Amino acid sequence: MTNSLEDLARADVILLTGTNTIENHPVIAQMIKTAVLSGGTKLIVVDPRDISMARYAAVYLRPRPGTDVAWLNGMARLILAEGLADEKFIESRTEDFEELKRAVDAYTPELVQKITGIPHADLKKAARLYASAPSAAIYYAMGITQHTTGTDNVKAVANLAMLTGNIGRQGTGVNPLRGQNNVQGACDMGALPNVFPGYQPVSDDGARRKFEKAWGVKLPGEPGLTVLEMMNAAARGDIRAMYIVGENPVLTDPDSSHVVEALEKLDLLIVQDIFLTETAKLADVVLPGVASVEKEGTFTNTERLVQRSRKAVEPPGETRSDMDIVIDLSNRIGYKQSYSGPDKVMEEMASLTPSYAGISFGRLARGGIRWPCPDKKHRGTRILHAKEFTRGKGRFHPVEYIEPAELPDREYPFILTTGRMLYHYHTGSMTRRSRALAEYISDGWAEINPRDAKRLGIREGAPIRLSSRRGSVETKAKLSARSPEGVVFMSFHFAEQAVNRLTNPAMDKDGKIPEFKISAVKIDPVSST
Amino acid sequence: MxxxxxxxxxxxxxxxxxxxxxxxxxxxxxxxxxxxxxxxxxxxxxxxxxxxxxxxxxxxxxxxxxxxxxxxxxxxxSPRVTEARRRILSLILSDHPETCVICEKGNACRLRELSSNLGLAFTSAQRLGHLRGVVDANPFIHRDLSKCIGCQLCVRACREIQGAEAVEFTWTGLKGRPLVTGDQEMSGSACELCGLCVSLCPVGALIEKPTAHTGVEEQSVSVICPYCGVGCTLSVRVRDNEVIGVQAGVPGSVNGPSLCVKGRYGLGYVQHGERLTKPLVREGDELVEASWDEALDKVAEGFKKTMKTHGTDSVGILASAKATNEENYLLQKFARAVIGTNNVDHCARL
Missing domain, CATH: 3.10.20.740 (Ubiquitin-like (UB roll))
Structure with a gap:
């Protein structure tokens, strides 16, 4: 997030898109809902599913899945046409504005309505509301990013914020909501194939030399492979050994049967987890880790806030923390290292990572700190890009609407879109083992529009089969107008109906994110005999 | 000013x-x-x-x-204040069941605390029998509205803090009671089962079911919630090395008094019987228990062999969006410095 949660309620307008916030980030949803109910904030919701948050919206737009660049460009065009752009901000803070202007010019309200299904008048209402607010913030999540055009979608979002000068001030910003308690931290720490901690590129000679000196070894300068690329390389036989810590790709990655094939082909698969997950079952060696309530450490939340988490209970049996295991393994392989505790690991990391340089366990004991925090006196950064962007001037990146990789056709006439539900989480390895949650909702369903269901002769709760070009799953139908006609929604929490057997592994070419939000499927009733 | x-x-x-x-x-x-x-x-x-x-x-x-x-x-x-307060409390008590001994709220009950501070006993007022059915509709919340004192904290919190407006106060006078809006089942309403109302109820009218009858904690420890990326602080109640419940309200936390249904009721997995407690090593189709030395040597030898035969880029490592910053730092260092590959990623995209 460019901004912090503290200034969320300062926004006069919040534009929520591609985030089912009430179910995926309930406590942020609570902040947004109370801001709206208090009368201080107006809400625009843009989502193909009529999510509960739409009930709080002053304007609700319902685009067809996968058409985000079209409506975002259309809004930019309307803002320009109505003279609502922030010319001072564009002039002093940005570049390549002319390119943006040219690119969005084709996105007339008529064309946008044709592509997205959003009525002209509604788009105009949203554009006016967003652009005329003194402070307007955009919040988004995987509904924007999990597309083959995910990077383009984010660029189009950023264009809108820059066009209206809604960046670098309280109550504004471009704010992605991160979905896991330390996904921000894992990225910050360089658990990515192209960067060291603090997003210092591995290909940068200076950065590499710094880490080589600190770690006392020669380091590779070519970026490595992303998750899905690793799976493909494993299937080809180029990756021969994998070490998977606290992840369950058999259920989370698209096209599961391909993932299982790839993992089975490995010479060596090591899985470190707290449960014998679907992925761990395929492993050659399974190492038992400890749960987060059983260890000391820090996590970084969606607003870049680094916080300490304390050890509440002793871990069971012979389990060992990830930290302990990794250090032991390094020593056995021949790279000697030791730390007296996680605080010392953070000390080493901070000494090599400018954005975390001023953060330490000692300081965090008195409360969380938002990075960048360049030195020990710095109090952290609530709002990014306040005076200038990381690269100096903010650059408009013109983007064009491109169709999703796999559209419905006669054989597979429905769009399948996937996500989470409020009561469960990711592959269910934790929530399905927590009694109250598991008791409340014990299995999944496919949410289907009642009109589609009627046409197919499917009743509430009826067993159905969803099939794509990659596989099929059986589930039950939940009739709800939350899903628009032609769209069916499933969560990926339930191994018995692993929806990722169906999903399309097509990826965004830059972000390498799979298109979970759009796969073509067909739906058949299953006879109960 | x-x-x-x-x-x-x-x-x-x-x-x-x-x-x-x-x-x-x-x-x-x-x-x-x-x-x-x-x-x-x-x-x-x-x-x-x-x-x-x-x-x-x-x-x-x-x-x-x-x-x-x-x-x-x-x-x-002043004497007038004390007298008025005693009277007000007596009236509330006259419509409150005398079931303190078995009430889950126990000594955490505000009504009980205030009454005993003022030396009030149940018998001091004429009893009003307003018994209402116990609602036991879901695995999270137990509602016994015969204990409701009409303070409306639940209704107000659901509206003013949670923004859900799932509870409303219906009827007037002695009949007044909070109901799920439209008197529906909680599961079909706007209720998100966040548990805020339960945490604020001063008496035993709303009780957390998953943690009922677990006793009083020995200590509370601040833990960052293991679920989504909001970074809520859970005040984890611990007794006999077990998690017996979760509370919000840690000063300076992102979430203040709020939590969601997963943060408040979703830590049961920590003590689940299926937790892995020993390393496992594959023997044919079976995964069998092994010692740490055996397992880690096998891993180290396996890595060394793969690196030697197929090069360092034949190894891939997935770190974890569930592990701490320190662990992720060590995992990417392991990939880069120990193995010698940049093939390290995690599920940021999934």
Whole structure:
């Protein structure tokens, strides 16, 4: 997030898109809902599913899945046409504005309505509301990013914020909501194939030399492979050994049967987890880790806030923390290292990572700190890009609407879109083992529009089969107008109906994110005999 | 802004205009008892327990929703105040079941605490029998509205803090009670089962089911929630090395008094019987228990062999969005410095 949660309620307008916030980030949803109910904030919701948050919206737009660049460009065009752009901000803070202007010019309200299904008048209402607010913030999540055009979608979002000068001030910003308690931290720490901690590129000679000196070894300068690329390389036989810590790709990655094939082909698969997950079952060696309530450490939340988490209970049996295991393994392989505790690991990391340089366990004991925090006196950064962007001037990146990789056709006439539900989480390895949650909702369903269901002769709760070009799953139908006609929604929490057997592994070419939000499927009733 | 000054129990206190008598008194360490008050909610004066006397005018006023006025002389414990407070509490008690011994709220009950502070017993008032059915509709919340004292903290919190408006107060007078809006089942309503109302209920009308009958914690430990990326602080209640419950409200936390259904009720997995407790090593189709030495040597030898035969880039490592920063740092260092590959990623995209 460019901004912090503290200034969320300062926004006069919040534009929520591609985030089912009430179910995926309930406590942020609570902040947004109370801001709206208090009368201080107006809400625009843009989502193909009529999510509960739409009930709080002053304007609700319902685009067809996968058409985000079209409506975002259309809004930019309307803002320009109505003279609502922030010319001072564009002039002093940005570049390549002319390119943006040219690119969005084709996105007339008529064309946008044709592509997205959003009525002209509604788009105009949203554009006016967003652009005329003194402070307007955009919040988004995987509904924007999990597309083959995910990077383009984010660029189009950023264009809108820059066009209206809604960046670098309280109550504004471009704010992605991160979905896991330390996904921000894992990225910050360089658990990515192209960067060291603090997003210092591995290909940068200076950065590499710094880490080589600190770690006392020669380091590779070519970026490595992303998750899905690793799976493909494993299937080809180029990756021969994998070490998977606290992840369950058999259920989370698209096209599961391909993932299982790839993992089975490995010479060596090591899985470190707290449960014998679907992925761990395929492993050659399974190492038992400890749960987060059983260890000391820090996590970084969606607003870049680094916080300490304390050890509440002793871990069971012979389990060992990830930290302990990794250090032991390094020593056995021949790279000697030791730390007296996680605080010392953070000390080493901070000494090599400018954005975390001023953060330490000692300081965090008195409360969380938002990075960048360049030195020990710095109090952290609530709002990014306040005076200038990381690269100096903010650059408009013109983007064009491109169709999703796999559209419905006669054989597979429905769009399948996937996500989470409020009561469960990711592959269910934790929530399905927590009694109250598991008791409340014990299995999944496919949410289907009642009109589609009627046409197919499917009743509430009826067993159905969803099939794509990659596989099929059986589930039950939940009739709800939350899903628009032609769209069916499933969560990926339930191994018995692993929806990722169906999903399309097509990826965004830059972000390498799979298109979970759009796969073509067909739906058949299953006879109960 | 010019400050104002009032006297509470003979001591002077200055405050900003708009400060309530309750807040002004608290500033100098004088606690006025309350039942329906919560610092995050607009004051209402519903319960009347915070009654104080304005010695200047002789009026009895509710301290939570009366703004301090310059020159006020307030008594929080005059005989008239004590008598009024006893009367108010007696009336509440007359419509409250005498089931304290087996009530899950136990000594955490505010009504019980205030009554015993004032030396009140149940028998001091004429009993009113307003029994209402116990609602046991879901695995999270147990509702026993015969214990409801009508403070409306649940209704107000659901509206003002949670923004869900899932509960409303229906009927009037003695029949009044909070209901899920439209008197529906919780599961079909706007209720998100966040548990905020339960955590604020001053009596035993709303009880957390998953943690009922687990006793009192030995300590509470601040843990960052293991689920989404909001970074809520869970105050984890621990007894006998077990997690017996979760509370919000840790000062300085992102979430304040709020949590979601997963954060509040979703830590059961920690003690689940299927936790892995020993390393496992594959023997044919089976995964069998092994010692750490055996397992880690096998891993180290396997890595060394793969690196030697197929090169360092034949190894791939997935770190974890569930592990700590320190662990992720070590995992990417392991990939880069120990193995010699940049093939390290995690599920940021999934």
């Amino acid at each position: 010019a400050g104002i000054s009032i006297k509470v129990n003979g001591r002077s206190v200055s405050a900003y205009p708009g400060t309530s008598v309750l807040e002004a008194a608290r500033k100098i360490g004088i606690e006025i008892p309350t039942l329906c008050h919560h610092p995050e909610l607009a004051p209402t004066g519903y319960c009347g327990v915070c009654v104080v006397e304005d010695l200047g005018s002789g009026r009895l006023i509710t301290a939570c929703d009366t703004p301090a006025d310059h020159g006020m002389d307030i008594s929080t414990d």
